[in-house]
Amino acid sequence: MDNLSQEAVVVVVTTIVAAFAIVIGTMIPTWVEGVAAQKAIEGMARQPEAAPQLRTAMIIALALLETASIYVLLIVLVLLFANPLLPLLGG
Numbered sequence: 001m002d003n004l005s006q007e008a009v010v011v012v013v014t015t016i017v018a019a020f021a022i023v024i025g026t027m028i029p030t031w032v033e034g035v036a037a038q039k040a041i042e043g044m045a046r047q048p049e050a051a052p053q054l055r056t057a058m059i060i061a062l063a064l065l066e067t068a069s070i071y072v073l074l075i076v077l078v079l080l081f082a083n084p085l086l087p088l089l090g091g
Contacts, residue, residue, distance in 0.1 A: 006089050014083055018076040025072030033065050 004012075040058035044051040078084070 007086060010085050010089060011083065014079045014085065018079045021072060021079075022076045025076075026069050029065050029068040033062050036061050036065065 037058060040054050040061075043054045047054075
């Protein structure tokens, strides 16, 4: 790594960080969405008369949880294609 320029090191490090971010940033919201859906389905099974309200609340909650994954994707795309760290090095 001694023969790499500073810009190349920044690109390599941000690519690695972006890979970890997209993995962790999508695994956690997906897991939480599964738990939320599981709890909503359990509630529907226990109280079938409340199923429409539970379904509506679950869909809203899942939409809000999915925004976390979308924000992670946005940040990763910015890091990969419009890296804000490169101008700091004069690249």
